[in-house]
Amino acid sequence: MKQTFKRPKALVDIPSHFCPGCHHGIIHRLVAECIDLYGVREKTIGVASVGCSVFLYDYFNADVVEAPHGRAPAVATGVKRARPDNFVFTYQGDGDLAAIGTAEIIHAANRGEQITVIFVNNTVFGMTGGQMAPTTMSGQETTTTPFGRDLKTNGFPIKMSELLTELPGSTFVARAAVNNSKNLMKAKKLLKRAFEVQINGEGFSFVEFLSACPTNWKMTPKQATERVQEEMIPYFPLGVFKGGQE
Amino acid sequence: MAEAEFIKGNEAIAMGAIEAGCRFYFGYPITPQNDIPEYMSRHLPDVGGTFIQAESEIASINMLLGASSTGARAMTSSSSPGISLKQEGISYMCGSQIPGVIVNMSRSGPGLGGIDPSQGDYFQATRGGGHGDYRTIVLAPHSVQENYDLTMKAFDLADKYRNPVLILGDALLGQMKEPIRRRKYRKKEFPKDWTMTGAKGREKRLIKSLYLSEGELTDHNWMLNKKYQSMKREIMFETQFMEGAKLVVVAFGSVARILKSTVQMARDRGMKVGLFRPITLFPFPYAALDKISHSIKNFMALELNTGQMLEDLKLSVGHKKNQVDFYGRPPGSIPSPDELFNEIKKIYKKRIG
Numbered sequence: 354m355k356q357t358f359k360r361p362k363a364l365v366d367i368p369s370h371f372c373p374g375c376h377h378g379i380i381h382r383l384v385a386e387c388i389d390l391y392g393v394r395e396k397t398i399g400v401a402s403v404g405c406s407v408f409l410y411d412y413f414n415a416d417v418v419e420a421p422h423g424r425a426p427a428v429a430t431g432v433k434r435a436r437p438d439n440f441v442f443t444y445q446g447d448g449d450l451a452a453i454g455t456a457e458i459i460h461a462a463n464r465g466e467q468i469t470v471i472f473v474n475n476t477v478f479g480m481t482g483g484q485m486a487p488t489t490m491s492g493q494e495t496t497t498t499p500f501g502r503d504l505k506t507n508g509f510p511i512k513m514s515e516l517l518t519e520l521p522g523s524t525f526v527a528r529a530a531v532n533n534s535k536n537l538m539k540a541k542k543l544l545k546r547a548f549e550v551q552i553n554g555e556g557f558s559f560v561e562f563l564s565a566c567p568t569n570w571k572m573t574p575k576q577a578t579e580r581v582q583e584e585m586i587p588y589f590p591l592g593v594f595k596g597g598q599e
Numbered sequence: 600m601a602e603a604e605f606i607k608g609n610e611a612i613a614m615g616a617i618e619a620g621c622r623f624y625f626g627y628p629i630t631p632q633n634d635i636p637e638y639m640s641r642h643l644p645d646v647g648g649t650f651i652q653a654e655s656e657i658a659s660i661n662m663l664l665g666a667s668s669t670g671a672r673a674m675t676s677s678s679s680p681g682i683s684l685k686q687e688g689i690s691y692m693c694g695s696q697i698p699g700v701i702v703n704m705s706r707s708g709p710g711l712g713g714i715d716p717s718q719g720d721y722f723q724a725t726r727g728g729g730h731g732d733y734r735t736i737v738l739a740p741h742s743v744q745e746n747y748d749l750t751m752k753a754f755d756l757a758d759k760y761r762n763p764v765l766i767l768g769d770a771l772l773g774q775m776k777e778p779i780r781r782r783k784y785r786k787k788e789f790p791k792d793w794t795m796t797g798a799k800g801r802e803k804r805l806i807k808s809l810y811l812s813e814g815e816l817t818d819h820n821w822m823l824n825k826k827y828q829s830m831k832r833e834i835m836f837e838t839q840f841m842e843g844a845k846l847v848v849v850a851f852g853s854v855a856r857i858l859k860s861t862v863q864m865a866r867d868r869g870m871k872v873g874l875f876r877p878i879t880l881f882p883f884p885y886a887a888l889d890k891i892s893h894s895i896k897n898f899m900a901l902e903l904n905t906g907q908m909l910e911d912l913k914l915s916v917g918h919k920k921n922q923v924d925f926y927g928r929p930p931g932s933i934p935s936p937d938e939l940f941n942e943i944k945k946i947y948k949k950r951i952g
């Protein structure tokens with residue numbers, strides 16, 4: 354019998370710590386599939402951030418260095434400048450990238466660093482227990498917006514892809530979701546392009562993934578996936594913002 | 600031997616770094632160390648190196664973390680407020696055992712303070728500086744030549760111990776010009792079996808500071824502690840006029856530099872004053888001072904702060920019936936050899952007669 358579904362070589366065969374219904378696992382898998390597809394596993398240097406994805410280094414069968422919270426794009430800059438022939442990616446949550454690490458991502462993109470950034474937007478700080486993130490939706494209840502995010506006092510959910518698109522230094526910017534098979538297929542396509550941008554030396558590539566956090570959203574996996582479709586996608590539109598297919 | 604050249608202190612650091620094989624520099628401008636990034640931006644391209652003016656000191660230290668994690672020789676420099684911002688990154692580098700050279704041409708604080716020479720960052724430098732129980736080797740040059748030589752040495756020490764090394768200078772050491780002699784750096788090889796190069800033909804590697812399993816972090820910290828202890832073999836210090844000395848003045852960096860003239864003045868006037876200058880501030884030469892204190896009873900710390908290295912001096916010699924006196928001055932002006940002489944004379948009179 355032909356095996357149609359197997360673990361990518363770039364992933365280690367161990368159980369993950371992600372909650373049931375969490376999209377981090379799916380996004381890990383997509384990244385690993387692309388590493389396999391382009392045959393770059395032996396050239397890959399991953400930069401892990403601080404958040405629920407901190408154990409990236411356990412799951413990926415590749416070299417990984419840990420960055421302080423928010424600083425992965427700066428660490429990746431140092432790595433890539435020192436090893437321009439390696440494939441360098443960061444994997445960051447929305448607290449990591451869009452709050453504490455805003456300066457680092459903007460300037461890495463603006464310098465056109467030849468790195469690939471995987472940005473996981475789940476509208477909360479997952480690891481620390483579901484506090485408000487810069488991406489938290491209007492009215493969304495979190496442990497630090499118990500009455501819902503009030504735009505007047507908490508500001509607006511930040512659209513990082515749109516922001517980075519404006520920077521002349523960025524080459525490829527896209528937003529994807531993995532909430533259904535159609536979006537998953539599209540997501541893979543966008544991610545492939547992001548990989549190619551780095552592999553071809555075209556510049557900085559960025560893919561934002563809308564991601565479910567059933568635990569902190571206090572939802573079942575099914576409800577959480579529906580929320581991605583119904584609440585997140587209308588505000589965070591999917592697609593390529595910059596640098597589509599060569 | 601190379602001809603003597605007239606060089607600015609900051610530039611000597613940059614020259615020493617490039618000679619020692621530093622090929623990556625990341626920094627953010629701040630007075631009084633701007634000659635370092637300026638020199639690096641001009642000269643690193645000649646040797647195929649990379650200069651990045653980062654968006655902040657935080658980004659700079661993390662770029663250093665990244666470049667050093669690949670085994671490359673890399674450096675960042677800043678001055679006091681910027682060094683405060685780098686502390687989280689330095690802590691991660693220590694926890695992850697990533698080498699790297701960090702220069703603090705310190706200025707005065709607290710806060711924005713001023714740009715005068717100051718030694719107010721001694722505690723920050725020698726006690727780790729950031730969060731967690733860690734140490735960095737701290738080298739304290741007192742001349743432009745030493746800026747050059749110790750920067751070269753810093754790269755070797757960083758690689759040898761897989762630990763950041765801090766060079767602690769100040770505005771005086773950065774701005775003054777002195778003749779120096781350049782020398783060829785003799786390349787040393789260090790194991791690179793931990794670096795990020797891509798898992799080609801080998802197991803994957805990871806560099807991290809997070810340890811969550813039962814007992815793991817305790818073991819990790821004991822291992823680091825052992826390493827910090829082993830750094831004692833790198834202790835460096837200089838002494839002058841110790842023969843027959845009745846009072847030993849202890850100072851580092853720019854103050855020690857000024858004191859050399861002062862101690863000469865004292866000796867010329869028949870006062871038996873000796874000079875002890877720690878060159879490594881961590882590890883501090885506790886044992887050497889302790890040994891001296893068996894024959895000499897009077898010590899005096901002189902610093903451009905209100906008493907920081909003083910604590911280490913007391914830890915070295917204060918447990919016996921020794922006298923430990925202190926003259927310090929917070930930033931604002933640099934003491935002249937004459938002023939220091941008057942302070943030493945007061946203590947000498949009181950303790951020796």
Ligand SMILES: Cc1ncc(C[n+]2csc(CCOP(=O)(O)OP(=O)(O)O)c2C)c(N)n1
Nearest residue numbers: 403404405422446447448449477478479480
């Ligand atoms: C300097 C610093 N501040 C705060 C924290 C605590 N912290 C850890 S993860 C995190 C946020 C994680 O949220 P996110 O980046 O959205 O990732 P997720 O866990 O949702 O995947 C915070 C605030 C830290 N580790 N370091």
Ligand code: SF4
Nearest residue numbers: 371372375405479566
């Ligand atoms: S807390 Fe949320 S983001 Fe973190 S693993 Fe669980 S579901 Fe995923």
